[in-house]
Structures are given as structure tokens and as C-alpha cells.
Amino acid sequence: AQSVSQHNHHVILSEAASLELGCNYSYGGTVNLFWYVQYPGQHLQLLLKYFSGDPLVKGIKGFEAEFIKSKFSFNLRKPSVQWSDTAEYFCAVNGRDTGRRALTFGSGTRLQVQP
């Protein structure tokens, strides 16, 4: 079975600070990895995804994530956060040979950016 751990449950940063949110997954095979963002009162939106190739993936709004296979990690980063980045962030994994199931999500990290 696949699982995802997000160890930071609540992060508070000041504007312009750098961000790194941790994501570790548990799955023995090949995976597709995703980061989704949920702004207050809205639905989840895709930030970025990794399927194969360059392990450093760039997404929307200046976010990037690095897939480190040896560490089973897919951490999300942003060099300088803005107040508008206040949201909840979810890491998700999809094992390529898990039959017909869809994504497994982490428990989420709530990011609060203070002006």
C-alpha cells in the first residue's frame, strides 16, 4: 500500500522568507508525485507534478519540488513567499502499479504567511 507523510502540520512565515515543506512517501515501485494547494474556501488546485525525467520540477507561482528517490521524498520549495501563498498544501502519490486506485494524499500542511 502507498502512504504519504507530511511532517509539518502548520507553518508560519513572514513575507519574503523561504519555504520548504516536507513530503515523504512509502511505496516500493515507480510513482507519480503531486503537490496540490487549497486556498481558503476553495477547491484543490494542482501546483506541480512529477512523472519522470528531471527530478527538479517547477510549477506555478514560483513553486518547485525535488524528487529524491533514495529518500522517498518530494519536498516543496519557494525562495520567497507572499501573503497570497497562505493556504493548505497537500502532497499526493500515485503508484503506477497499484491497480485502479487514484491518489493517496498526505494530511496537509497549513501555511500562514504574515505580512
Place this chain on the structure above:
Amino acid sequence: NAGVTQTPKFQVLKTGQSMTLQCAQDMNHEYMSWYRQDPGMGLRLIHYSVGAGITDQGEVPNGYNVSRSTTEDFPLRLLSAAPSQTSVYFCASSTRRNQPQHFGDGTRLSIL
């Protein structure tokens, strides 16, 4: 192009009542799924469907039924509502299982 549409947006039920949460997509996506979102637990998969006429259980299927008679619609039925089913429910769709999913706006459900 509306994407994924969920109705209703809010609902309050009494314990033991039944209801159906509606989900429709206009993107001709084969893959559809239902999640529930609870504080500190992320999103958990309830049921999913790989195409019309095909459904399967996710992580937390108990107390819920689904059907997929058309590509567009994927309703979620609560058979006998319980307070433990108080949650926010999201429907999602994608072209295939391993592709990024498009989410609806959610249904906030309270069971008293």
C-alpha cells in the same frame, strides 16, 4: 466549460437520513473519484470509477454507495447518515488514473 460541478454546496442532515451528493464533469474524463476531507487527515478516497459502469472502493467506503451510469455523472449516496460522516466531500476527475485530477468546489456536510 464548467469543469467539475458539485451540488449542493452545503447540507445539514439528521442522523439516519439518506441523501445523494451530485457530481458532474463536462471534460469527458474517464476517471472520477470521491474524497472526504477531515481536519488533520488530508483527503481520503471513498470510491472511484474508471469509466461508465465500473466502480470500486477506496480507503473509506463504508456507509457510502456510488454508481456511474454515464461518463459525466458520479453521484455519492449516503445510505443512513451518521455524525462520523460530517465532513467536506470533494469529487474529482481526470483523463486517466495517474493524471492530475480536477476537483470540484466541495460539499460541506453536517450530520446532527
